[in-house]
Amino acid sequence: MIDSCPHLSPASQDVQSSMRPRLCVIEKGPSGYGFNLHSEKSRPGQYVRAVDQDSPAQTAGLLQKDRIIEVNGVSVEGKQHSQVVSLIRSGGEQTSLLVVDPDTDLYFKRCRVTPSKEHLTGPLPEPLTNGDMEEKANGKVAEKAEPKVSVSPSPSNASSNASLSTPPTSTPPPEVCDAPPSGEIPALSMSLAQAKELAHQKRSQKRAPPMDWSKKNELFSNL
Numbered sequence: 001m002i003d004s005c006p007h008l009s010p011a012s013q014d015v016q017s018s019m020r021p022r023l024c025v026i027e028k029g030p031s032g033y034g035f036n037l038h039s040e041k042s043r044p045g046q047y048v049r050a051v052d053q054d055s056p057a058q059t060a061g062l063l064q065k066d067r068i069i070e071v072n073g074v075s076v077e078g079k080q081h082s083q084v085v086s087l088i089r090s091g092g093e094q095t096s097l098l099v100v101d102p103d104t105d106l107y108f109k110r111c112r113v114t115p116s117k118e119h120l121t122g123p124l125p126e127p128l129t130n131g132d133m134e135e136k137a138n139g140k141v142a143e144k145a146e147p148k149v150s151v152s153p154s155p156s157n158a159s160s161n162a163s164l165s166t167p168p169t170s171t172p173p174p175e176v177c178d179a180p181p182s183g184e185i186p187a188l189s190m191s192l193a194q195a196k197e198l199a200h201q202k203r204s205q206k207r208a209p210p211m212d213w214s215k216k217n218e219l220f221s222n223l
Contacts, residue, residue: 019107019124021069021100021115024060028093033057037068037088037221039081046076046084048099049220062097067105069115070098077114081219088223 026033034055038047048066051058068076071087072095079087088095100108100115108115111125119125 019104021098021104021117021119022061022066023117023120024057024062024097024099026056026060026062026095026097028095029056031055033088033095033223035062035223037081037085037223039084039219044078046079046081062099063101065102066099067102068097068099070096070117072096073117075114081221085221085223 031052034052035057036049036051038049039045046068048057048062048064048068051062051064068084070076071084072091074087076084076087088097098115098117104115107127108119108125110127112128113125
């Protein structure tokens with residue numbers, strides 16, 4: 001038998017093998033599936049807040065604090081709470097949930113990999129080491145720094161840019177050419193009523209939209 005992770009100790013392999021997502025197939029009972037779905041605006045994701053005792057959800061192996069990854073084979077990453085609830089209810093008398101517990105969720109986040117059904121039995125990703133993260137960070141820095149080092153303007157270019165930005169001395173500045181012949185300032189020719197109306201329009205444009213106080217920081221759904 002070939003070891004899929006020869007560089008890991010047996011203890012490390014045991015820990016890694018336990019970091020797998022779980023597929024919970026729940027049959028709907030008389031009172032529903034028997035769990036509460038919870039989401040927070042400050043933390044992305046849909047979480048199981050509670051599981052009813054002796055409910056179909058408990059029988060299927062759903063646990064409190066599980067994070068839902070897929071519903072009926074559809075990824076819920078980036079979906080709104082109401083969309084996930086609709087997906088669960090669209091299954092009819094049965095729903096299939098791919099979930100991860102907090103430890104498994106943290107493990108996959110360290111690997112920078114989204115859990116999927118392939119990870120139920122297939123090979124698991126490996127967490128990035130500090131060295132790998134530093135190499136990637138240094139590589140990004142080098143890529144960004146390289147154009148700054150390679151692009152160095154020559155004296156001729158600098159002088160040409162300076163000459164293009166300097167107007168000829170024989171041409172009068174635009175302000176002098178565009179100045180009203182009578183010395184009248186256009187803003188002063190505006191009537192008092194027009195000035196008040198203009199100021200009112202500017203204040204109206206800068207006003208922030210009204211706050212919707214009906215929105216809460218947390219959403220709950222009993223399923």
